[in-house]
Amino acid sequence: MSNNSILSNSDKLLLAAIDLIASKGYKGVTTQEIATAAGLSEKTLFRQFGSKQNLLESAFDRFHYSEEMTKLFNEKLIWDLQTDLSLISRTYHEIMNRNRKMIMISFKEVDNLPGFHERTIKHPRQFMEILTNYFTVMFEKGKLIETNPELQAYSFISMNYGTFLNNLDKGELFPTLSLEAFITESVKTFTRALTP
Numbered sequence: 001m002s003n004n005s006i007l008s009n010s011d012k013l014l015l016a017a018i019d020l021i022a023s024k025g026y027k028g029v030t031t032q033e034i035a036t037a038a039g040l041s042e043k044t045l046f047r048q049f050g051s052k053q054n055l056l057e058s059a060f061d062r063f064h065y066s067e068e069m070t071k072l073f074n075e076k077l078i079w080d081l082q083t084d085l086s087l088i089s090r091t092y093h094e095i096m097n098r099n100r101k102m103i104m105i106s107f108k109e110v111d112n113l114p115g116f117h118e119r120t121i122k123h124p125r126q127f128m129e130i131l132t133n134y135f136t137v138m139f140e141k142g143k144l145i146e147t148n149p150e151l152q153a154y155s156f157i158s159m160n161y162g163t164f165l166n167n168l169d170k171g172e173l174f175p176t177l178s179l180e181a182f183i184t185e186s187v188k189t190f191t192r193a194l195t196p
Helices: 009-024 031-038 042-049 052-063 066-075 081-098 100-109 116-140 149-168 179-194
Strands: none
Touching: 009 031, 009 042, 009 052, 009 100, 031 042, 031 052, 042 052, 052 100, 052 116, 066 081, 066 116, 081 100, 081 116, 081 149, 081 179, 100 116, 100 149, 116 149, 149 179
8 A cells, every 4th residue: 555646535544543553652643644744634533533532443443354354254164174274374474563553552542442442353354254164164074083163263363463563673582483383383273283
């Protein structure tokens, strides 16, 4: 999204809100500042979103990962555990790293905005639901041992989320371990443990 001229007014406002709120905090940014940064009027912001909170919530809905992950599950999986989990893990990290400013906002602002926590947990819950369903279907196809698919989905997501958090603020706790090495080894471990 580097060419700002091809973005819709809504996307310009959403991206400006993410940038400004990530750097100044929710309370430190005015709707006028967001509109100006987007190259639009404050009137346009209010016409499209109604409030600063609606704008931020819309940014989460628009740029978070549930829609992209749903598409991946529907169109790109080949029903091979190692290949699929590798793709899922790489895609998850790609999306989370692309949206790192938004994730930082969710940590900082969760207590300042009523109803915001519920909105931010919607995406991980949807991801868990589709990954649980994937593990269930893999078992039905005879490609997964009998296990608790929801617990396996939770474990896989938690492991990847923990790794993302380690790399979130450039304060890597484990600098000798690369993301690619983590993905390769963790997926191999899951595959070995869950393959009949």
